[in-house]
Amino acid sequence: xLLLDRNGAATDGWTRTEGAAIGxxxxxxxxxxxxxEALAQLAPDQQIGxxxxxxxxxxxxxxxxPRLSLIAIGFPAFADGRxxxxxxxxxxxxxxxxxxxxxxxxxxxxxxxxxxxxxxxxLPDTSADRxxxxxxxxxxxxxxxTYQRGYRRDGNIxxxxxxxxxxxxxxxx
Amino acid sequence: xxxxDEFDERFVRERVGQFRDQVARRLDGSLTEDEFKPLRLKNGxxxxxxxxxxxxxxxxxxxxxxxxxxxxxxxxxxxxGYGHFTTRQNLQFNWPQLRDVPAILDLLxxxxxxxxxxxxxxxxxxxxxxxxxxxxxxxxxxRAVCELIRQWSxxxxxxxxxxxxFKIAATGAQHDRAVIKAHDIGIRILKHPQSGEIGYEISxxxxxxxxxxxxxxxxxxxxxxxxxxxxxxxxxxxxxxxRRDNKYKARVKILxxxxxTDEFRRRVEAEFAKLDGPSVNADPEELARIExxxxxxxxxxxxxxxxxxxVAKAANPDFARWVDTNLTPHRVPGYSAxxxxxxxxxxxxxxxxxxxxxxxxxxAERYSFDELRVTHAQNLVLPHVRxxxxxxxxxxxxxxxxxxxxxxxxxxxxxxxGLDYCALATAxxxxxxxxxxxxxxxxxRQASIGELNIKISGCINACGHHHVGHIGVLGLExxxxxxxxxxxxxxxxxxASIGEILGPGLPAxxxxxxxxxxxxxxxxxxxxxxxxIETVKRVGLVPFKTAFKELADAVA
Amino acid sequence: MxxxxxxxxxxxxxxxxDLLDGDVVFAIGEADGSLGWTRDPxxxxxxTDDAAAVRLEGFATAELAAQHVVDAYLVDVxxxxxxxxxxxxxxxFKTLGPSNRPDLGKQAGEGIAARRSV
Numbered sequence: 093x094l095l096l097d098r099n100g101a102a103t104d105g106w107t108r109t110e111g112a113a114i115g116x117x118x119x120x121x122x123x124x125x126x127x128x129e130a131l132a133q134l135a136p137d138q139q140i141g142x143x144x145x146x147x148x149x150x151x152x153x154x155x156x157x158p159r160l161s162l163i164a165i166g167f168p169a170f171a172d173g174r175x176x177x178x179x180x181x182x183x184x185x186x187x188x189x190x191x192x193x194x195x196x197x198x199x200x201x202x203x204x205x206x207x208x209x210x211x212x213x214x215l216p217d218t219s220a221d222r223x224x225x226x227x228x229x230x231x232x233x234x235x236x237x238t239y240q241r242g243y244r245r246d247g248n249i250x251x252x253x254x255x256x257x258x259x260x261x262x263x264x265x
Numbered sequence: 266x267x268x269x270d271e272f273d274e275r276f277v278r279e280r281v282g283q284f285r286d287q288v289a290r291r292l293d294g295s296l297t298e299d300e301f302k303p304l305r306l307k308n309g310x311x312x313x314x315x316x317x318x319x320x321x322x323x324x325x326x327x328x329x330x331x332x333x334x335x336x337x338x339x340x341x342x343x344x345x346g347y348g349h350f351t352t353r354q355n356l357q358f359n360w361p362q363l364r365d366v367p368a369i370l371d372l373l374x375x376x377x378x379x380x381x382x383x384x385x386x387x388x389x390x391x392x393x394x395x396x397x398x399x400x401x402x403x404x405x406x407x408r409a410v411c412e413l414i415r416q417w418s419x420x421x422x423x424x425x426x427x428x429x430x431f432k433i434a435a436t437g438a439q440h441d442r443a444v445i446k447a448h449d450i451g452i453r454i455l456k457h458p459q460s461g462e463i464g465y466e467i468s469x470x471x472x473x474x475x476x477x478x479x480x481x482x483x484x485x486x487x488x489x490x491x492x493x494x495x496x497x498x499x500x501x502x503x504x505x506x507x508r509r510d511n512k513y514k515a516r517v518k519i520l521x522x523x524x525x526t527d528e529f530r531r532r533v534e535a536e537f538a539k540l541d542g543p544s545v546n547a548d549p550e551e552l553a554r555i556e557x558x559x560x561x562x563x564x565x566x567x568x569x570x571x572x573x574x575x576v577a578k579a580a581n582p583d584f585a586r587w588v589d590t591n592l593t594p595h596r597v598p599g600y601s602a603x604x605x606x607x608x609x610x611x612x613x614x615x616x617x618x619x620x621x622x623x624x625x626x627x628x629a630e631r632y633s634f635d636e637l638r639v640t641h642a643q644n645l646v647l648p649h650v651r652x653x654x655x656x657x658x659x660x661x662x663x664x665x666x667x668x669x670x671x672x673x674x675x676x677x678x679x680x681x682x683g684l685d686y687c688a689l690a691t692a693x694x695x696x697x698x699x700x701x702x703x704x705x706x707x708x709x710r711q712a713s714i715g716e717l718n719i720k721i722s723g724c725i726n727a728c729g730h731h732h733v734g735h736i737g738v739l740g741l742e743x744x745x746x747x748x749x750x751x752x753x754x755x756x757x758x759x760x761a762s763i764g765e766i767l768g769p770g771l772p773a774x775x776x777x778x779x780x781x782x783x784x785x786x787x788x789x790x791x792x793x794x795x796x797x798i799e800t801v802k803r804v805g806l807v808p809f810k811t812a813f814k815e816l817a818d819a820v821a
Numbered sequence: 822m823x824x825x826x827x828x829x830x831x832x833x834x835x836x837x838x839d840l841l842d843g844d845v846v847f848a849i850g851e852a853d854g855s856l857g858w859t860r861d862p863x864x865x866x867x868x869t870d871d872a873a874a875v876r877l878e879g880f881a882t883a884e885l886a887a888q889h890v891v892d893a894y895l896v897d898v899x900x901x902x903x904x905x906x907x908x909x910x911x912x913x914f915k916t917l918g919p920s921n922r923p924d925l926g927k928q929a930g931e932g933i934a935a936r937r938s939v
Contacts (some may be wrong), residue, residue: 291840294888298891312843313843314911315845315915316838317842359919360925363840363841363842363843364842613921684914685920686919693921695920695921746910
């Protein structure tokens, strides 16, 4: 398993639990089914995260968002893009904790994942063995600007055109 | 025509670099074939039967002379000197090598072109009415909104790994020449019945393939400014809820069908209501910026009728036939839109050689304000030609085999590449088209039959649009041989409908006989001036089925 | 890759597309007894028994893993005067080229002599 964030390889401080047994783990990652029970046991110095299927409706998760520190969305395959829309909806619902994409993603999806609101990628070894941290870092920002508004934190082409228009005071091409 | 600004230019160059890197990672084993395949497809690279195939985007079917010349050059340098225009207004090369694709992409970027999203489970190249900006029945040129969608859908962070491909088409005219009801999203520009404001009618869930469906209107009127937010809402509902368990049930048409149009509309509207529109939509100034590239060219003030044209027609019957067949009325007096048929009898529908491309580019530059169109029926169009210049154009087309006078006639056949090239095909398409065209080669006979659209697909994926052909031909494999299923009564217009199967599949050599039998029924039943499809709608399928059964029984 | 469960009837040949240039290639027996690739369908090595088919399948697996070829699979053939001919029309087109363009592809001799290039 390899954990990656914007800066490269990262350390995973989270421990996956069986069922709702979070014990005295400082950061416990539980399945969605066990979440209500786990939250009921949560001590003040503990943090809790949830691993959800990419088939889960975000509306079902929304009541729990304020108490969650991490949401890990499972990607069963890199070509299954539901997780990108879930991430976007989770961010819109106001979640400010960490968002993790967990599954065999490929480096070419790194920017997409970050733009949709993910902070980190958890890769299985079968992927990490072939696709090095360096490749993931090189894939970041390969398309330095894209067109969609409301995704990337570093701006987008439409907003830059608007800035240029404002600066020149003209609407002509 | 739209021209790239510094942002578009940089984006396309970076995209080429990204693909070059993806190829390198495939070759060194970092990417498996399963991982690489969606990446190459999103850049238009297929692996076909004999070779790779490269599909080049021609956004909304508009090309300049310089761009077409570059395509001619690529065809010569990296392919076999010809290309194939497709039913999605794109161009395919059949023989490129993977090692050369990055260099080809560089050449395309030099002329503001690319292969982005011409395949793969993403939003594909946006298509439009090929007479955009020309047609007399047009409310507004749809190409500006197509360009806005092209940009918005390019490398979309959220919608690049959809359940299945997603096709958008737009028209600004009353008469639908873009087959919008056979697309995942169809956009029709209209005037609000009360306010007169221009906006969009949005249809969702059309598509051909294994389960053909006609698109359903989900929004009667969408204000222009809301477009991108509304599209985001549709795409989000589809991305989250479209089926991923079966690729034949993964298109949005199946979702719309399974949950119903009303429920689909409700979910989209609920998502749309949650979206912060102003943070998603393009500024009106941005749309105006794009629209400014599609302002009409500097037409001359001309009389509607051309004396020179009348004289040339009177002196030359072949020219007269071409003029009477291949012209479309232009909104500006004294001008015509000229369709250059890529359907000469005996050759592959939609193919053009590099030499032909160069000649057409020259004509576009000289006679049509440097502009060309590609039609979904696999022909080319010179959109703004002075009637005075028609004879000179025709004289230039004749020696290179591009003066076929058959627009909309029985030999103007749509055909996918089929099993002569395509790895997905179950049977051949091109030889069927050739055999039908040869059977009906006589120009008098063609003229007497009149408008009749034959559309041929070499597999159930229906790239040849057979479901919406007046006569559709679908090639399948039956017990180790190619077998062809004939459908009747499909339409690709604003009255879009799906054709019905006439009977059992036929062997290849019987297909021209079957077409002959169908045409015979039409000729016996038609009223004066009645088009083929009108007769079919009036008399129904029964007499056609009877004639077909006679033929099929004789074969069996 | 085809296991014996999905293996076509024998005799069979192994075909694939070259990863870099896309051309159809056929497994061939080299002079030194190893397996290699040829672009000439007439020279394809014909497997007539299970052991030979297993060997071709192993070669396919190795060559796919080595990033030399893609889409490798066994195809059942008849033995003609000019070499093996696939029984299915689809695979026959792969050994020939587009039927509407006899001037192109292997049927026109294009690239037949070339070896797999890296």
